[in-house]
Amino acid sequence: MSKTSRTSITMPATAKKDSIIEIRAIAQHDMESGFRYTEGGKLIPRDIIRTFTCTYNNVEVFKADFYSGIGANPLIIFTTIAVESGTLEFRWAGDDGYEAVNQSHITVS
Amino acid sequence: MLASLISMGAAKAVPPSQQSSYELMSAENKAMQDDPSLNPAMFWVGDGESLWQQKVGPQSKSCSACHGDAKKSMRGVATQYPKVIKGKLQTLEGQINQCRVGAQSVPALAYESKDLLALTAFIAFQSKGMPITVSESSANAPFMKKGRQTFYERMGQLNLSCAQCHEDRAGLKLGGSPIPQGHPNAYPIYRLEWQTLGSVQRRLRNCMSGVRAQQFEYGSPEMAQLELFLMWRARGLPLESPGVRP
Numbered sequence: 001m002s003k004t005s006r007t008s009i010t011m012p013a014t015a016k017k018d019s020i021i022e023i024r025a026i027a028q029h030d031m032e033s034g035f036r037y038t039e040g041g042k043l044i045p046r047d048i049i050r051t052f053t054c055t056y057n058n059v060e061v062f063k064a065d066f067y068s069g070i071g072a073n074p075l076i077i078f079t080t081i082a083v084e085s086g087t088l089e090f091r092w093a094g095d096d097g098y099e100a101v102n103q104s105h106i107t108v109s
Numbered sequence: 110m111l112a113s114l115i116s117m118g119a120a121k122a123v124p125p126s127q128q129s130s131y132e133l134m135s136a137e138n139k140a141m142q143d144d145p146s147l148n149p150a151m152f153w154v155g156d157g158e159s160l161w162q163q164k165v166g167p168q169s170k171s172c173s174a175c176h177g178d179a180k181k182s183m184r185g186v187a188t189q190y191p192k193v194i195k196g197k198l199q200t201l202e203g204q205i206n207q208c209r210v211g212a213q214s215v216p217a218l219a220y221e222s223k224d225l226l227a228l229t230a231f232i233a234f235q236s237k238g239m240p241i242t243v244s245e246s247s248a249n250a251p252f253m254k255k256g257r258q259t260f261y262e263r264m265g266q267l268n269l270s271c272a273q274c275h276e277d278r279a280g281l282k283l284g285g286s287p288i289p290q291g292h293p294n295a296y297p298i299y300r301l302e303w304q305t306l307g308s309v310q311r312r313l314r315n316c317m318s319g320v321r322a323q324q325f326e327y328g329s330p331e332m333a334q335l336e337l338f339l340m341w342r343a344r345g346l347p348l349e350s351p352g353v354r355p
Contacts, residue, residue, distance in 0.1 A: 006155055010146035028152040031304070072304035073149040 157231025265322030295352025
């Protein structure tokens with residue numbers, strides 16, 4: 001897996017104050033479990049995303065730990081409360097120095 | 110026996126009502142295919158879009174140098190393949206590699222490699238929603254005949270033909286899973302079982318290993334002939350590429 005990869009965020013660009021917004025975050029990643037062998041019998045080293053965090057104007061609002069059982073190209077759907085206008089930052093970090101960052105802006109009225 | 114099977118098949122080759130295997134999926138899987146923000150195959154479409162612009166080879170030539178904007182030039186293209194070009198039956202993947210070797214002077218991409226899947230997905234995506242237009246012609250008739258023969262021919266230790274499952278028993282169940290009619294109208298597909306994108310040839314090899322038969326090689330003439338027959342059999346069905354399947 002390359003050290004960076006494509007990610008995609010789907011969330012509303014605008015929201016009413018104190019309403020619940022749904023956020024979808026998907027990352028392109030093979031999620032090699034570390035339990036598989038090559039045809040030659042050699043163990044394929046584990047290469048997975050370990051953590052996913054979402055910060056909302058630098059306040060952490062969601063965090064997930066990933067393990068070997070999670071499939072490729074993991075999709076996370078979660079909700080948060082639209083408290084103020086600003087930026088949501090999404091960060092995926094994993095084995096072999098993998099890191100991907102994505103941002104999305106929201107206007108709260 | 111074989112002859113009677115083939116003639117019987119020729120009459121039956123068009124199912125009374127064609128059904129995409131999309132119809133057999135759960136609501137969640139349907140949503141995954143329909144919503145670009147959920148469909149993992151869209152990553153490959155994005156990669157394919159970058160590859161389309163990438164200048165490669167000694168002449169530093171990109172796909173777009175000849176074909177321009179794929180949204181215009183590649184619209185409807187995937188609905189016509191496999192196609193006879195200069196006497197050779199060419200699949201979409203085969204044609205991409207033909208362009209690479211012939212026009213860009215770079216080595217052909219391996220089947221099921223990320224780059225070939227990405228380019229195929231990007232090109233097929235330009236025809237999403239358009240009906241398959243493969244028809245029988247004097248040029249493709251000999252290939253079609255061989256493809257049809259493969260479809261109705263028993264193979265492997267289980268001694269089964271494609272038709273026995275995907276025509277005679279389509280809509281019934283194999284174990285817990287519904288048997289689809291076997292139309293190649295969503296390829297390349299993101300198959301959840303594979304955890305990745307795969308070509309129609311990978312899927313066909315799947316079935317061949319399932320009946321314990323010798324698998325056709327990737328990119329072989331036999332594969333292209335079978336693919337041609339299957340696309341003709343699915344003519345009129347809208348392309349769903351890139352599809353999601355369980």
